[in-house]
Ligand code: HEC
């Protein structure tokens with residue numbers, strides 16, 4: 110019955126465009142979108158499906174606007190509102206509507222799911238304190254981190270699975286990482302028994318076929334007119350290999366890696382809207398100009414752990430001719446083409462908002478202490494140098510899935526641009542910010 114309802118609700122609308130604040134986006138799949146796929150089926154014991162947290166209307170993630178609507182329509186009983194990882198605290202009291210409203214506040218306000226991980230055995234650090242606004246009372250041997258679901262689409266461009274790369278095994282094909290991800294999502298999010306290999310394969314084949322992107326802009330119209338290359342169909346034909354266009358020529362040995370090492374960065378990562386540079390339409394010129402800013406506007410990239418901010422990092426000293434594309438280097442997808450976690454400062458204590466916990470981590474050898482809202486990759490590797498590191502995500506269909514960054518700290522794309530302008534002292538003018546925004550909204 111449940112399956113029928115989902116099928117009926119989706120099969121009609123799935124090929125239709127989904128509206129968002131700057132236009133609409135679509136999903137394209139050569140294999141068609143079969144709503145009877147196990148992706149849409151109840152997999153565990155708590156009523157959840159992959160579709161609970163990954164929806165085409167929200168570019169295959171979820172947004173607070175829709176979640177608040179879902180909460181009101183179901184009195185907070187839709188399966189996404191479960192207290193294993195949907196609530197701020199594990200096992201929160203969700204017995205009344207009022208209690209549910211409080212227990213799921215981060216999910217309702219910022220679309221954040223709780224990722225609970227234990228401090229790895231033999232970690233170089235220990236958690237010595239936590240300022241927890243929710244007073245969950247969890248032991249210091251674990252941490253709750255609140256993160257945005259990543260889109261389960263455009264996966265053909267991935268070099269790293271999950272914000273902290275915890276499903277990525279070095280040297281292994283991304284496809285196998287995705288299979289592990291399905292198993293962990295089924296036993297974790299859905300609290301189910303381990304799924305069969307056939308089921309895992311069915312879901313991975315399905316999600317790998319999904320391409321999603323903005324296709325129409327309210328102001329400029331179709332993003333494919335007059336020689337422009339927006340939209341998901343074009344994206345589905347974009348070639349990719351791990352390491353493509355990497356500025357440092359990094360090339361891991363793994364299935365899906367490029368045949369040859371990149372000889373440096375071609376900063377022109379996005380080549381979608383160049384034909385609009387001299388368009389009669391001011392809106393189109395703005396998007397084309399924004400693309401150019403993203404590709405080529407130079408600023409100094411300094412003190413980024415993982416890149417040039419710590420001992421053992423591949424680059425020593427500031428990168429004077431930095432661009433957005435130094436880190437967002439995958440052609441027309443915008444993620445990092447190799448697995449390389451970076452700390453750009455999103456989790457710094459100085460940026461902490463009162464709704465997030467603040468952890469104090471102490472180095473077991475040196476005694477040094479650092480405060481962070483999310484230890485990031487360090488909770489996977491146990492390494493002190495990995496604190497606050499995350500992957501550079503794919504930058505398509507952005508307009509459909511605010512808020513941004515792993516913790517939803519940028520409510521809008523304009524806020525994300527302001528973050529970079531401040532963090533890297535880019536010095537963007539108002540006009541440049543507006544054009545960059547128009548471009549990001551058109552992705
Ligand atoms: C309760 C919500 C929830 C459910 C249910 C859920 N996910 Fe996710 N998914 C997330 C969150 C949150 C993340 C990011 C977590 C992180 O990186 O730490 C994520 C990440 C992913 C990613 C990684 C994408 C990337 O760019 O690395 C894929 C793929 C994915 N989910 C697919 C699935 C599939 C398939 C299912 C069903 C078997 C599923 N998810 C069920 C919340 C959910």
Ligand code: HEC
Nearest residue numbers: 413432433436451453455499500501502513514515525529
């Ligand atoms: C030093 C590397 C680096 C540079 C330079 C950089 N980014 Fe990022 N970007 C990242 C990383 C890493 C993340 C993920 C951070 C997180 O969520 O913790 C990210 C995330 C984003 C996101 C959020 C995507 C999402 O799904 O939430 C946007 C938008 C973005 N970057 C745009 C830009 C723009 C525009 C520029 C140039 C002004 C830029 N980036 C420059 C590394 C970089």
